[in-house]
Amino acid sequence: MTLLLALLLAVPAELRLSLHAGEHHIEKISWLAEAVESEGPLRAELLPSGNELLLEPSGRGLARAFLFTRREVKVIEVAIDAAFPEPAPLPTCAAVKDAACYAQFRAHPLPRMVFELEGLQAEAKSAQDELSRAGLGHISVAISPWGVKLIGARDDPEKRRALRAVWPAILGPLRLDG
Numbered sequence: 001m002t003l004l005l006a007l008l009l010a011v012p013a014e015l016r017l018s019l020h021a022g023e024h025h026i027e028k029i030s031w032l033a034e035a036v037e038s039e040g041p042l043r044a045e046l047l048p049s050g051n052e053l054l055l056e057p058s059g060r061g062l063a064r065a066f067l068f069t070r071r072e073v074k075v076i077e078v079a080i081d082a083a084f085p086e087p088a089p090l091p092t093c094a095a096v097k098d099a100a101c102y103a104q105f106r107a108h109p110l111p112r113m114v115f116e117l118e119g120l121q122a123e124a125k126s127a128q129d130e131l132s133r134a135g136l137g138h139i140s141v142a143i144s145p146w147g148v149k150l151i152g153a154r155d156d157p158e159k160r161r162a163l164r165a166v167w168p169a170i171l172g173p174l175r176l177d178g
Contacts, residue, residue, distance in 0.1 A: 012109055013064070013077040017055070021080055025055045031074050033067040037160055040064060042078055057081075066164050071147070073163050073174040096171065098122065109171050126169040134165035141166055147175030 019025050021041070029051055036053065038044040040063025043056040055065060057080040067074040077084070088108040093101035096119030105113055106126070115123075120143060127141045127148070139162050140151040148170060153159035167174050 013075040015076045016079070016084060017076065018079045018084075019055065019057045019081075021057050021059050023057065025057075027053045027055060027076065029053050029067065029074075031067055031069050031072075033069055033074070035068045035156075035160060036065055037068075037164065038063060038065045039164065040078075041080055044076075066160070066167070068160055068163070071176050073167060073176070075167060075174075095119065096123070099125075102126070102171075105171055106169070113171055123169060123171060127166040130165045130169045131162060134161065136162050136165060142177075143170075144177050147177035149177040 015027070017025070017027070026047070032050070033046055036044045036046050041057060041059035041061045042063035042065060043058065044065035045054045047054055053065065053067070053076070055076075055078060057063070057078060060081040062082060062084070063078045063080060065076040065078065067076070090108055091101065091104035091110070093104055095114040095116055096102050096105050097116040098118040099122040102119050102122035124141060124143045127143070131137060131139050131141060136158070138152050139158075142149040142151065148166065150159055150162050153162055163174065
């Protein structure tokens with residue numbers, strides 16, 4: 001649970017909601033999602049309208065709904081009968097220039113970040129480590145100015161699982177390259 005709390009702070013989600021277990025919630029979305037998957041005590045379903053998401057919290061805790069669009073992964077974080085963790089202190093680095101600065105920005109991302117080569121390499125290594133922890137070490141991650149590219153996913157469900165795994169390691173929006 002502590003790891004989940006730390007990861008919830010890792011990257012800003014598009015939306016954060018506080019809900020109660022057993023109370024269903026319909027959220028309007030402006031993204032054209034192709035699929036949705038959830039983790040934690042939450043079930044998420046795209047409604048036929050195409051611009052609504054049904055959220056069904058089932059127990060206390062922190063959860064996420066991942067909405068997969070053609071070129072991006074959007075995330076909604078949900079605190080169910082719980083509070084969101086307090087944010088980490090602001091980074092002292094002016095740029096994501098190395099692994100130490102990457103760790104600071106990962107704990108408290110900002111809307112605009114400047115990357116240097118070593119910082120980008122630290123982000124890619126962290127994303128690859130997340131894939132290995134998720135049992136997806138056969139998938140390679142590449143990061144470019146246009147987004148993240150996954151190499152070696154066997155099918156769409158495995159690709160979505162890999163994107164969910166790398167999401168905490170990517171600073172800023174999770175855009176797909178290719």
